[in-house]
Amino acid sequence: MKIGIFFGGPSREREISFAGGRTVYDNLDKALFEAVPVFVDSSGNFILLDWHFIYKGTIRDFYPPTAALPRTERPWQVYLESLGHLSLDEQDRIISEVGRRVQPQELRELMNFAFLALHGPGGEDGAIQGLLEWYGIPYSGSGILPSAFGINKVAQKQLLKALHRPTPDFRVIGTEDWDAADPQATLDYLVRELGLPLVFKAPRQGSSIGISILREANLAQFQAAVERSLFRKTVTRHEWLALTDDKKIQWLQQLVDIRDGIGLPVVLDELSVVGSSLSVNDDLTTDNQQQTTNFLYHPEALLAALNERLQTAESVLLTNVDGEAQVLVESFVQGREFSCIVVEDPNGQPLALPPTEIVKGEEMFDYRSKYLPGLSRKITPIDLPEADIQRIREACEEMFTTFGFQVYARLDGFISPDGQLFLNDPNTTSGMLPASFFFHQAAEIGLNPSQFLTFLIRTSLAARRRGGMQPVRLAGLLAQLDAAVAARASEVRTRTKVAVIMGGYSSERHISVESGRNIFEKLSSSVKYEPVPVFLTGNSDEFRLYVLPINVMLKDNADDIREKVEHMEAGHGLHPILERIRQEAHEITRTFAGQLTAQPRRVSFTELADMVDEVFIALHGRPGEDGALQRELEKFRLPYNGSGVDSSSVTINKFETNRRLREAGLRVAEHRMASRLEWAADAESFYQSLETQFPYPFIAKPADDGCSSAVKKIKTRPELEAFTRLIFRNQEDLMPAEATTLSLGFKEEFPQKDAFLVETLISRDGAAHFLEVTGGLLTHYGPEGELQIEVFEASEALATGEVLSLEEKFLAGEGQNITPARYAPEPQERQRISEEVKQELRRVAEILNIQGYARIDAFVRVRDNGAVEVLIIEVNSLPGMTPATCIFHQTALAGYTPYQFIDQILEFGKQRSERQIVA
Structure with a gap:
């Protein structure tokens, strides 16, 4: 079957959609499907994308292509909308550099089925679903009506209230009301009605975009929260002129970011002026206010406009042209946050997978915490009594049915300390990154990503046929797919067994797991290799190897995997709720997985050599890149990737x-090692010695870690002292004062070492x-x-x-x-x-x-x-x-x-x- 994968799109979640589309493209079972990548740009054009571009890091790395970008003073990276209004011919020229434009009427000739990895408006709102219905193309997920309902948080809240289902109390602020109201009076009203804290949401956005929490009745913070959800920004003359040129660029880069900022293009309205310095285009009002409107598409143009307007205007209001028309304000729910994937079983009935608890280090599960490994923890199933977990599952299944969702959905909620359940923000399309809830929970019933995608395609075909779409043709497609799946399961194929070793115990362990999972998934969807996930933990004196079942491999990060392994080693069996769900999902797993998952199992190198034909080391830093593991593998004549023992032992040491x-x-930076012994003997002499050899600023970093771990540009003596104390510390936790001095991010890894490397800063x-x-x-x-x-x-x-x-x-x-x-x-x-x-x-x-x-x-x-x-x-x-x-x-x-x-x-x-x- 030809599977058209739709990804990208016009929404603020387009980068997650792009990455999710790549995951689907890579994980489709090559024995069953042929992937057809359909990239949707921010103007809604369908582009049959050349496969090379699927593996770019971001959309902006390839689209619009460099040749289409206007010459600017600074190397801005922008989306298509920043090129302004383009004719069809101009768009076609841009499109031709990355693929070819596909007209909607062509889609049916290109594909048998559309897999929708699009998010937000244009992807989850029924629009693309309606177009595919028009052309008779079966697609994944929910239909038009539940999709339109699933994206509208206000409509969801109103229905839940009408059905007397528990949901946080809420109010809605429209832009017209907001512009006409007194902000202080509005804040007082909301605090009186909903209490504090208040949660502000953009009603048609996902991925925690446009969300803020207000914990105190602070008027400035309140106005900023409303503006964040409306994708507006008020800039005052005072704050703008206080910024240096470099700070203005940094500020602007954050402002035009489609996830954290307001994005582009924007409308610029001058709110007030100084004295009577007005241009001929100004519309004067009795209170000396003006509303001159300008559309600005490119960051360079916005920078110039702000520099010009804020010489005279007291402030300007920037509004994204595709911003929101409402703000949803909710009362804050104190409780444990969870997310639950619900799928349709083969009989069309909802089946809730094990709900996952989201444990955050910060108050909000924001975009960065969702998608960067190691920043938050996903505990599956949520650590609650079995009866409470079952209550969550039943509530999610009921909401799935009530809202008319089909095939799958992701339902989020809270359980309060007194046991009350609050469900909110259902999503008809879940994020599809390798370790997202989507694959994470499916793995708990034994489905790897490739198998889960096959199940969803089959279930979607059945849902479309049930909905009346071309029943005879879709019955034929279903029979064809069922026969192919059965044949795939019964084939006896000798595949090369590859142990994919991931994890470790260094500061790079989370990225190692991401690498290992990617290698596993690329190999598991092939016809040549059978990958075996192996987790390495322990220490430099003893490597401990564990063969992982798929559900443990897809835990959120290396620490979660290690805890699960240790939990199993301590003799704890499978969670009762997982046993129950696996029984309920037996019909699914019997067809698509073949067998249920096992427990993690410790193996020796001797056992590993008997199990596999070769090894892919997906470790980073020590161990992995230092030759120690390679030496062990060579004892057992196991082929492995990368350099040999001697070369690895050199390149690990910068x-x-x-x-x-x-x-x-060859040219390298001037460098030296700085040791703990030297610092402990005489700290002042240690610092002076470094300052004499390396004028500020210089680079300090570990000599044997990568992934940007603890790489810092040291500009002052306090920064040097903070870096030294942190890297030579004896405690596991970071010292707050030193972490603040170095501007370390939330949960930023900072290893402990006995020496670090100092280098001259390489400059122009x-x-x-x-x-x-x-x-x-x-x-x-x-x-x-x-x-x-x-x-x-x-x-x-x-x-x-x-x-x-x-x-x-x-x-x-x-x-x-x-x-x-x-x-x-x-x-x-x-x-x-x-x-x-x-x-x-x-x-x-x-x-x-x-x-x-x-x-x-x-x-x-x-x-x-x-x-x-x-x-x-x-x-x-x-x-x-x-x-x-x-x-x-x-x-x-x-x-x-x-x-x-x-x-x-x-x-x-x-x-x-x-x-x-x-x-």
Whole structure:
């Protein structure tokens, strides 16, 4: 069957939709389905997307393409709407660079079924569902009416109230009422009616976008909360002129962000003026107010407008042209928050999967906490008595039926300390990232992502047929799919067993799990490999290996997996509610999973060697990249990915790597190690020694960790002291004062070490062009057995802060990676510089004897005379393999899909092992 995957879209959740669409594309069972990627841009155009672009980190990395962007002073990354009004011909020219436009009437020829990974308005509101109904194309999820209802939080609240179902009390503020009302009187009214705290929501948004909590009756905070939900922003002359030029850029970048800010385009209204300095276009009113309206599409234009208008106007109001018309204000519910996926069983009846408790470190489960691993915890099932969990499930099943949802939905709610249930914010499309609730809860009944997607496609076909869509044709499709699923289950296929080792105990453990899951999912949907998820924990003296069932592998992060493993090892059996749900889901799992999940099982290296044919190490830092695990695997002649023992033991150490590269004539930063012993002996001499050798600002970082862990630009003595005390601390927790000095983010990892690396800050140094790049490589054996190194086009990494953050590297929709790097505007000159950079990266690989694959980070200076200087920062022998990592952007340019790249890595490891055995 041809499955059209619709992803992207016009909503503020388009980046999560883009990442979710990629998850579906990768996880569709290749033996059953052919994926047809239909990217929907922010103007609603359908684009049959070239597969290379599916693996970009963000939409803005490829669309609109660089050639379509206007020349600006700063390298803004923008969406299509920032190009202003475009004719159809102009849109077609842009579309042709990434794929081809598809007219709605063509869709039926391209696909048998539409899988909707779209979110928010345009995706969950019935609009796309109505179009597909018109053309007779079966689609996933709920139909038109329940979708339209599911996106409207106000309508949901009104129905729940009418049905006397418990839901937080609420009021609705319309824009007209808000503009005419006295803000203080409105605040007093809401506090009187609903109490404090107050929760503010944008009624037609998901992913916690446009949500605020007001804990005290503060008028300024209240007005800001309302504006946040309406996607407005009042900017005063005083606050704008107080910002430096750099701070204005940072402020503006946050303002135009479609998730945290108000986005673009905006309408600018001047609210008041100073004196009588008015332009000829001003509309004067009796109170000397004006309402001159301007549409602004691009950040550069908005920056210029603010600089101009706020010279005279006391304040301006910016309003997103697609903002909300209402604000939903709710009373705050004190309780434990949960989320529950409900699916239809084969008989069309709702079946609630085990509800997940969301344990947050902050008061709000915001966009960052939802999608960045390690920031919040998902506990499945929620830690409550079995009777209470069953009450939650029954309430969710009842809401699913009441709202007329079909196929699946995600229902959120709270359970108060006195046991009262509050359900709110049902979603007819759940986030589809690899570790989202969607796959996380399905794994508890034994379905991996590939199997769950097959189940949803089959269930959606049945729902559309039940709804009257072309019953004869859909009956044929159902029979065809059922036969294919049965044949797939009964096939006896010898597949290569690959242990995917993930986790570890370093600060990079959560990203390692993300990498391992991605590798597992790419291999599990193939016809060649059978992946076996293996979790590594313990310490440097003893590696403990556990074979994981799918439900444990899809826990939220490495710490959750470790706790679950330890829980099982302590003799605790399966939760009774999971036993019950698995029995209820037996008909589903029997057809689509084949067998129920097992418990985590500890294995020795000897047992592992008997179980699998080869190993994919998805660990980062220590252990994994240091050669210790590789040494163990070689004892059992198990092929593995990446470099060998000797090379890994060098590249894990940034100081030793730099030393060897400098000796070989390559450019690296001046560097030295700073030890705990030296600091403990005489702290003042320690600081002075560093300050003498490295003028501020300089870089301080661990010598053997990656993923931007504790990489800091040190600008002052207090920052140096804070960094030193944190990295040399004896306690597990961070010290609050030092964390504040270094502006550490919530739950930011900061390892404990006995030494750290100090480097000079690499700067432009007068170069005409200066950029940070990251380049991937892959090795092969040539016809004569010689090692060949294929270096890919490097990506240009754009950091919004002082160094690349964890979010910019790994959070869907964050980060700016331009592939290939923009070394020069002219194609011929760009390619010349690129070849020089690739030659330097190849030399690094040769000097360090890198094998398999790797990622090398560097700075590049291009001088006025065209001379190219490459300064190496670090080498990663087992680079991150998360879905959006830029190494997949690079391999796509070279013609490798992510699966083909992984296959090449595994094949090289097998060939190397065979050569070693012969030798």
